[in-house]
Amino acid sequence: MASIKPLGDRVVVEPKNESEEKIGSIIVPDTAKEKPQEGKVIAVGQGRYEDGKLVPLEVKVGDTVLYGKYSGTEIKQGGKELLIIRESDILGVVSN
Numbered sequence: 001m002a003s004i005k006p007l008g009d010r011v012v013v014e015p016k017n018e019s020e021e022k023i024g025s026i027i028v029p030d031t032a033k034e035k036p037q038e039g040k041v042i043a044v045g046q047g048r049y050e051d052g053k054l055v056p057l058e059v060k061v062g063d064t065v066l067y068g069k070y071s072g073t074e075i076k077q078g079g080k081e082l083l084i085i086r087e088s089d090i091l092g093v094v095s096n
Contacts, residue, residue, distance in 0.1 A: 004077060009048040009087045011059060013039040013067065014080060038066055038094065039083065048087075057087050064094040 004012050016038045041063045047056040059065060072085030 004043055004075075004082070004084070006043055006045040006084060008045045009057060010045045010084055011041055011057065011065075011087055011090065012043040013065060013072070013083045013085060014042050015039040015083060016064075037069055038064065040064055042082070059087060059090060059093060066091045066094060 006012050041059050041061055044057050044059060044061060047054050067085055068089050071089035072083035075082050075084060
């Protein structure tokens with residue numbers, strides 16, 4: 001499996017895996033669920049340029065982040081669903 005190296009200020013995030021939800025005896029299908037807005041950073045780009053200087057990203061591999069509901073581009077790699085998003089679409093880092 002090839003690894004993904006995001007460019008610039010982009011970040012690869014693995015969305016948090018939500019468990020199957022059951023209401024009474026009804027199982028809610030994946031298509032009816034809202035997409036998770038929390039995930040783990042698995043790769044980061046080198047940063048963005050401002051005034052000719054490279055500004056590194058604030059997030060790092062392993063961080064758990066919150067991101068906008070419709071952020072990023074969905075991709076599949078090795079059977080996993082991943083998102084490539086810009087750092088500016090990340091709303092915050094979850095601290096443990």
